[in-house]
Amino acid sequence: MEFLPLFHNLRGARVLVVGGGEIALRKSRLLADAGAVLRVVAPQIGTELRELIDSSGGEQILRGYSEADLNGCMLIIAATDDETLNAQVSADARQRGVPVNVVDAPALCSVIFPAIVDRSPLVIAVSSGGDAPVLARLIRAKLESWIPPTYGHLAGLAARFRHQVKQLFPNVQQRRAFWEDVFQGPIADRQLAGQGAEAERLLQAKIDGDAPNAAGEVYLVGAGPGDPDLLTFKALRLMQQADVVLYDRLVAPAILELCRRDADRIYVGKQRADHALPQDQINQQLVALARQGKRVVRLKGGDPFIFGRGGEEIEELAAHGIPFQVVPGITAASGCAAYAGIPLTHRDYAQSVRFVTGHLKDGTTDLPWKDLVSPAQTLVFYMGLIGLPIICSELIKHGRSADTPAALIQQGTTSQQRVFTGTLADLPQLVAEHEVHAPTLVIVGEVVMLRDKLAWFEGAQASV
Numbered sequence: 001m002e003f004l005p006l007f008h009n010l011r012g013a014r015v016l017v018v019g020g021g022e023i024a025l026r027k028s029r030l031l032a033d034a035g036a037v038l039r040v041v042a043p044q045i046g047t048e049l050r051e052l053i054d055s056s057g058g059e060q061i062l063r064g065y066s067e068a069d070l071n072g073c074m075l076i077i078a079a080t081d082d083e084t085l086n087a088q089v090s091a092d093a094r095q096r097g098v099p100v101n102v103v104d105a106p107a108l109c110s111v112i113f114p115a116i117v118d119r120s121p122l123v124i125a126v127s128s129g130g131d132a133p134v135l136a137r138l139i140r141a142k143l144e145s146w147i148p149p150t151y152g153h154l155a156g157l158a159a160r161f162r163h164q165v166k167q168l169f170p171n172v173q174q175r176r177a178f179w180e181d182v183f184q185g186p187i188a189d190r191q192l193a194g195q196g197a198e199a200e201r202l203l204q205a206k207i208d209g210d211a212p213n214a215a216g217e218v219y220l221v222g223a224g225p226g227d228p229d230l231l232t233f234k235a236l237r238l239m240q241q242a243d244v245v246l247y248d249r250l251v252a253p254a255i256l257e258l259c260r261r262d263a264d265r266i267y268v269g270k271q272r273a274d275h276a277l278p279q280d281q282i283n284q285q286l287v288a289l290a291r292q293g294k295r296v297v298r299l300k301g302g303d304p305f306i307f308g309r310g311g312e313e314i315e316e317l318a319a320h321g322i323p324f325q326v327v328p329g330i331t332a333a334s335g336c337a338a339y340a341g342i343p344l345t346h347r348d349y350a351q352s353v354r355f356v357t358g359h360l361k362d363g364t365t366d367l368p369w370k371d372l373v374s375p376a377q378t379l380v381f382y383m384g385l386i387g388l389p390i391i392c393s394e395l396i397k398h399g400r401s402a403d404t405p406a407a408l409i410q411q412g413t414t415s416q417q418r419v420f421t422g423t424l425a426d427l428p429q430l431v432a433e434h435e436v437h438a439p440t441l442v443i444v445g446e447v448v449m450l451r452d453k454l455a456w457f458e459g460a461q462a463s464v
């Protein structure tokens with residue numbers, strides 16, 4: 001190991017920064033965050049850096065560096081673009097035995113700045129010993145996406161109960177098991193979901209020995225339109241801690257793959273006419289599994305609250321007092337539009353966009369057609385393939401021009417994405433000609449023309 005990672009308490013400590021430019025500013029920000037008292041020496045100091053020095057109670061010295069500037073400093077940073085000067089600062093600091101960092105010159109450093117993931121009080125530092133800072137930053141980015149922003153709050157929770165838990169379990173092993181359970185279970189989930197008071201209540205109940213028996217929880221998770229890259233961090237995290245996953249037909253296999261390996265997977269998908277499981281049975285199953293103490297992920301295509309019957313499912317959960325969380329997903333309209341190169345609104349062509357179900361009850365037309373034909377409005381039909389001939393003819397009948405541009409997007413955002421564009425008049429014909437099948441989204445409106453203008457090409461963004 002070339003460098004030993006240590007976390008430095010700089011609160012109230014004087015730190016010398018030599019240099020007044022951008023890099024000096026970046027380092028100074030970090031130092032000020034850690035509570036250091038800055039002494040910045042440079043013939044010229046940028047405005048932002050000056051403000052930072054003032055607001056953090058530091059001192060600025062507007063002249064060239066002199067060795068005496070090191071007096072009283074616990075840490076030295078050389079951040080000038082003058083290599084000779086940087087080397088001089090490094091040598092002086094080493095001479096005095098004070099830790100020194102020279103920006104972009106590992107050989108002149110006795111300490112280096114790691115890439116940092118800050119979930120204070122939890123802080124993760126990643127270093128490549130100065131050999132490959134880009135690599136360290138890439139790892140940092142992975143950690144950033146993996147550890148929720150509120151993760152540090154768990155440490156605060158633990159700090160508040162630490163004493164009680166220590167008294168309850170004098171034995172270290174028991175204590176460790178207790179905290180592992182807390183940090184990986186529903187108590188942590190509450191805290192991460194921003195429900196700190198509830199987390200504290202559950203933790204106190206656990207300490208008092210009257211925790212409700214292994215309360216399960218249901219997560220209604222939007223899995224997005226198909227490309228796994230479009231999952232949210234939160235969706236992924238919950239998927240990876242699920243005991244059981246109930247999923248729809250719309251959920252792509254590549255997304256299912258990202259669920260915890262040993263989670264039970266239950267298919268509850270719906271085909272149009274032949275429902276694999278009727279909705280009320282899905283609702284009951286969610287309640288039953290949660291009652292067994294399981295963490296249940298209900299994985300839904302797109303967003304759970306957009307034509308996803310998410311509302312009905314949580315109604316049932318709420319009625320039975322089962323805790324739940326809803327995680328939004330990218331809905332098909334956003335995903336398909338972006339991957340097909342069709343902006344849903346545009347200052348010149350569409351001032352509003354409307355998501356409409358194309359699932360016509362009993363094959364009849366019970367949609368508010370008059371509202372749907374108002375100009376400068378983009379229409380997005382979900383589940384509109386079967387009813388497409390009726391949808392197009394009704395729109396024309398109620399006044400939308402037969403020439404209105406329209407698009408069909410099949411399996412949007414996946415590598416199988418297909419896009420066909422035409423007009424309200426010829427869209428149904430396109431379906432037959434190209435054997436378009438579900439899931440397909442229909443977009444109607446002038447914005448569809450922009451696809452050509454943007455010179456979009458098939459599969460431009462598809463990455464599955």
Ligand code: SAH
Nearest residue numbers: 302303308331332382383411412439440441
């Ligand atoms: N909750 C989902 C919608 C469920 S309704 C969401 O927010 O996206 C199912 C309809 O969504 C399908 O009939 C189809 O019209 C549309 N759909 C979902 N995923 C799609 C995809 N990848 N490509 C095209 N259409 C899609």
